[in-house]
Amino acid sequence: EAAEKLLRHPVIKEAKVRKIRPGTLHVDYTLRKPVAYVGDYTNTVIDATGTVFPFKPFYTPKILPEIILGNEDEGIHSFWGSVVEGGNVELAFALLDYAAQYCDEFSSVSCIDVSNAFALSDGQRQIVLVLEDRLLRVVDGQSILSIHPRILRLRQDNYRQQLGNYLVLRTYLRENDRASPVLGKETIQQAKAVIIDLRL
Secondary structure: OHHHHHHOOOOEEEEEEEEEOOOEEEEEEEEOOOOEEEOOOOOEEEOOOOEEEEOOOOOOOOOOOEEEOOOOOOOOOOOOOOEOOOHHHHHHHHHHHHHHOOOOOOEEEEEEEOOOOOOOOOOOOOEEEEEEEEEEEEEOOEEEEEEEEEEEEEOOOOHHHHHHHHHHHHHHHHHHHHHOOOOOOOOEEEOOOEEEEOOO
16 A cells, blocks of 8 residues: 555656564655656656656756657646657657767757647648757867757658768768857857758
């Protein structure tokens, strides 16, 4: 009964409770592991099973990608502990796994927006994938980290090929980043976002 009560809490994935005589209760539990923030809701993360649960005050700050599923996706519930199902969440997870293969220590997935991935209008149909490239340079003995956001617009039926095309372009973009002048003396600098439409 105690284990069942613990499992009702959305952040607890597994729980075991046993008595140790004469008067001790041993509680063993496992917390869910967040893989992304859910941008559709505040203070909400999702794990690999598609379960949504609160982030604060249960977890320390983490750098996780954000996924935006869209309110029209069937199966999305606004209460914690529920499992999100449907084409949008499956696509977001598949894209997150696939894009992570192309990331290295100088790049990461920042956001995946699949809210319009299955739009009826061909012009509105898109996945927006935001990547961040990081470049560390030393100027006058000072290390400066510049962050270069790349906003990729992709089609849901061909995103693998389009990401392959982006990899070719990324080499050129990184060379441009290295050649660009350092502006100001801040140790962390945010570059202007580059929008790349790979749908056509």
